[in-house]
Amino acid sequence: MKAVQEIRLRFLNHGLRSYIEVDLCRECPRQDDKGCCGHYSPVFYSTDLAYLALHRPDLVDLIFSQPHLTILDASVTVNNAIDGDSYRCRFHQLEGGCVLEQENRESVCRHFVCPGIGWQQEEDLRPWRQFFELLEDYEISLNQRIAERLQSQGFTLRDPDTRLEYFEVLKKIYLEETQTLPEPILAQAAEEERCLIRTLSYGEDWELFYKLR
Numbered sequence: 331m332k333a334v335q336e337i338r339l340r341f342l343n344h345g346l347r348s349y350i351e352v353d354l355c356r357e358c359p360r361q362d363d364k365g366c367c368g369h370y371s372p373v374f375y376s377t378d379l380a381y382l383a384l385h386r387p388d389l390v391d392l393i394f395s396q397p398h399l400t401i402l403d404a405s406v407t408v409n410n411a412i413d414g415d416s417y418r419c420r421f422h423q424l425e426g427g428c429v430l431e432q433e434n435r436e437s438v439c440r441h442f443v444c445p446g447i448g449w450q451q452e453e454d455l456r457p458w459r460q461f462f463e464l465l466e467d468y469e470i471s472l473n474q475r476i477a478e479r480l481q482s483q484g485f486t487l488r489d490p491d492t493r494l495e496y497f498e499v500l501k502k503i504y505l506e507e508t509q510t511l512p513e514p515i516l517a518q519a520a521e522e523e524r525c526l527i528r529t530l531s532y533g534e535d536w537e538l539f540y541k542l543r
């Protein structure tokens with residue numbers, strides 16, 4: 331089955347917490363009540379953890395209370411759970427989807443839009459494509475810098491005994507490193523809404539993954 335539908339996207343420039351909102355997610359064409367969140371394990375890096383520690387410390391506790399974490403020196407992965415014949419992210423609920431507000435999610439969850447929508451091909455959305463590409467590059471280098479500074483002081487997330495101290499130092503470094511954002515990020519519009527017309531397919535015919543060329 332196929333259907334033509336109008337899809338509404340909202341692009342929000344919230345600096346490092348920027349995200350894309352897609353109304354189609356409410357009725358995901360996968361029709362399995364989990365869509366892309368059935369295939370992903372969120373990874374929280376330094377900038378996510380610092381932001382949450384400053385604004386929503388309860389969510390840091392929620393992350394570290396999950397089973398089957400992969401904790402590295404400067405990141406934590408919340409591994410998904412087996413769910414039927416696939417998986418489900420531990421933050422995804424049958425009713426209401428992700429329990430995290432968009433700006434509290436990690437960057438893949440904030441930026442991902444399924445390939446069937448292909449908003450990047452729209453010429454007039456090029457400034458947003460460039461914005462999110464630049465933001466991703468900036469976030470990767472910032473996360474590396476913060477991780478290096480923490481490691482040079484002997485801190486690692488792997489050690490539960492020093493985790494409280496780790497977060498105190500992390501918050502301080504994050505605030506120092508993010509006093510000014512790169513100019514192109516500051517210059518981008520605060521918000522834009524766009525409607526795109528797309529042909530939807532359903533179930534597994536609706537692509538969730540970008541094909542490697």
Ligand code: SF4
Nearest residue numbers: 367419421422428439
């Ligand atoms: S954190 Fe939220 S958006 Fe990200 S995969 Fe999990 S349920 Fe989906």
